[in-house]
Amino acid sequence: MGNENENLTPEEKWERATLANNFIFYKVMRHHPDACKHLLEMLLNIKIENMEISNEEVIDVDYDAKAIRLDVFVKDTNQMFDIEIQVTNTHELPERARYYQGLMDLDTLKSGQHYKDLNDSHVIFICMENVFDNDLPVSTFENICIEDVETKLNDRAYKHFFIAPTCAKMIEDEETRDFFEFLISNTAKSDFTSELKDYVADAKHNMQWRAQYMTWEMESLRLKAEGAHEKAIENGQKMLKKNYPIQEISEITGLPLEEVLNLQAELNK
Helix, strand or coil, X not given: CCHHHCCCCHHHHHHHCCCCCHHHHHHHHHHCHHXXXXXXXXXXXCCCCCCEECCCCXXXXXXXXXXXXXXXXXXXXXXXXXXXXXXXXXXXXXXXXXXXXXXXXXXXXXXXXXXXXCCEEEEEEEECCCCCCCCCCEEEECCECCCCCCCECCCCEEEEEEEHHHXXXXXXXXXXXXXXXXXXXXXXXXXXXXXXXXXHHHHHCCHHHHHHHHHHHHHHHHHHHHHHXXXXXXXXXXXXXXXXXXXXXXXXXXXXXXXXXXXXXXXXX
């Protein structure tokens, strides 16, 4: 699904965006708390009593940060939730889930408080592609003892991965199944998904959000291009050390011949 948008301009991506777009999902959930609450209750089969969404928006690009975050952070009386859409499998979701849980704990535990005061924490990824090989619609993780595979650590830290295409086929609850079908097809079949579709339309008519999205997309493309160039330089240096021909290095890495010659000069120093 992510590859389909690979060659689109930011404007084209915005026009085609649905709730499965992580920026749109972020905006809809942050600005419609009732919808976010209903979604969390539906996914985790729980009841949220006193929901509070973080007031701090994190869509601005942090030039020193590793990644651009578009997750929605929610607090209940004794629980915390971090939820986001993941369009492609980046092969780093487990590590991100660990990182997010650490941030949530830092946010909730004030100086002088006991560790027992930590809230239950739930990191939730709604994935548009499968990220595991188990073919399950939902994979939930908590820390257990490796030696007996039974004793739980009981640190109340949970990670949930919902695989949208599988959930749309295998989830028993009809409303939940309709939600995942809506993510995939943008076809609303229930009151909840019809409501979400209206929220998406409203979001796409918001000119301020559109401008934010364009800025975010352009910066994402720049960072991606920089990363690709750095990788090409790294590969070029390795090939130079193995005495590959200069012309061949240029052709394989995509680096200009002059840049490869400069790399060679630096290595010779």
